[in-house]
Amino acid sequence: MDNDVPDPYTDPLAFGQRLQLLRTRKGLTRDQLGGLVGKSGSWVKGLEIGRLKPPKLDIVLALAEALRVRDLSDLTGDRSLHVDLFVGPGHPRLAAVKAAMNAFPVATARPAPPTSHIRARLAHAWSARHSAPDHREVIGALLPELIRDAQLAARQADTGPARRAAQAVLAEVYSLSQFFVAYQPDAALLWRVAERGLIAAQESEDPYAIGVAAWLTTQAHRDAGPAHFDAADAVNLETLRYLEPLLDDAPPEVLAIAGALTFEAGYTAARRGATGIAWRHWDTARAMANQLPDGHYDPVTSFSQAIMGAHAVTVAVELRQGVESVRQAAAAEAKTIPSRPRRARHRIEEARGYQLDRQPDVALATLEKAHQAAPETIRYNGYAKRIILEEAESKTPARRRRASELAVKIGLLAA
Structure with missing residues (x-):
């Protein structure tokens, strides 16, 4: 400082x-x-x-x-009002994940597992993340060994193709790590993971890995605040320019990451208050989602046909359009989102919309649905905490009691 x-x-x-x-x-x-x-x-x-x-x-x-x-x-300035908002209190498995990320064993006699084996474990980890209500606990238990093995595979690869394949897997392990580290009280670790993911993705020369790393780095820049929106756009739009010539013959996963990046450009525009640009990017992303095979769901970004309704709610909320947020929430079908944490995140965005539209009781009911889907998602979400804290001070006894009960569930208030 x-x-x-x-x-x-x-x-x-x-x-x-x-x-x-x-x-x-x-x-x-x-x-x-x-x-x-x-x-x-x-x-x-x-x-x-x-x-x-x-x-x-x-x-x-x-x-x-x-x-x-x-x-x-x-x-x-009131130290008695200690409430973590946009950075969580720190998950119990954070120390082990951080230790694995910080380790630098340059020499080891242990042979690396085959890249195909690491990729299979990685696929299992993504599946577990999407299906588990305590998704941080699940992936936090898997990440240390995944990080160590993927780093080892990248160091021991002895041919060009093997090295690129190993770097692609390593990049995706870093992507999974970034989901765990997000909203934890260690900004330096978050940026270290993001930067390593970008480097590994570039070394892999794999368009999907490059797109995913850029997608996560865009989010990290944007979440750092308005002063970093230009950096978010720079990473995002440059990666889209790289991917665009590849899209005519691209496999679904590359089209999906291009669609996810297109929406992210709209998300950042919405944060800027640029209404027309935000909705134009959303329209383009929806058209890209419609080109995907039915049922295709990207395991990293959740980009799919099913997610576009949730994305519309997010755009409207970020633009502070309360009525439009509620309209989009009614049109979106959260139950079609196969990922529990992503479904919970959508419920939180819906709750923000209802709060903007001055429907606090519906907002609280929607946050209760988010808690049912994935308690760990709402526990680390600053927007949800803000709504709960605000309504815990409501002059309406029933609403105050409902908000207080939810505050206890997510650890904001003592039982």
């Missing part, structure tokens, strides 16, 4: 000072931040200079979401 930049987490700083420092670090103007929470730039200025008192909890939570703060107390 630059020694000349004040630390917003120093206790004497007022709410407004913390808000200003966090806003500038995210590269947001006052007008931009105000727009994200339905307020004006002058309102943000009033908070920052202390002319206005700190807002109520629902607005504080909206500001925390817009700023992607790690912990609610980082914004409020």
Whole structure:
């Protein structure tokens, strides 16, 4: 951290000072931040200079979401209000996964398993992730050995084709690792995994591996905040330019990753508030999904015909279109999404839409469905936590009780 930049987490700083420092670090103007929470730039200025008192909890939570703060107390300054939002508390298996990622055994007498064997184990891991409600626990148990064996296979490959095949498998192991590391309290590890995945994918010269690594890196940049949206677009659009000449004769998996990247471009546009661009990319991605064989479901990106309804909800939510979010939620069929964590993620996006449309009871009911599908997904999702915390302060007793019960289930409140 630059020694000349004040630390917003120093206790004497007022709410407004913390808000200003966090806003500038995210590269947001006052007008931009105000727009994200339905307020004006002058309102943000009033908070920052202390002319206005700190807002109520629902607005504080909206500001925390817009700023992607790690912990609610980082914004409020109240250390008794310690709530992890967009970074989880850390999964019990994180240490073992991190140790495997950090290890660098340059010399070993142990022969690597065949690449085909590692790929079969990797396919099993993806299948287990999609079917398990505790998907982080499942893949966290499998990842350490997968990482070590895939790294070993890449080092021991002794011909060009064997080396490229091993690098493709290694890239996909890193992709699975990134799903585990996301929303864990170790940003440096997340970026190390993403960068290693990009390098392995490039070494493999495999279009699908390259596309997947770019897809995950795009998400990492975008989740880092508005100041990184240009970097997200640069990776995303450059990879699409690379894939485009290959699509006429491409196998389904390459067409699927190109479709997933096309939607990601729309997702980033929606985060920017670029309505026309966002929906245009979604339309293009839907057309690409319709070219896939019936039932094709990409194990990494979930790109498929079934996912496009969920993607439409996400675009509408990111554009703050409450009515459109609800309309798209009604049109989407979550039960057609075969992945439990992805189905839970869709339910959370639906809940955000209902909250935007001022239907908090429906939002809570939808979050309960997300918890039923995959408890670990909602436990690490900042958007879900924000809705639950907000409604736990509701003036309606039944709603407050329902939100509090859900907060206990996901570990936000003590039982």
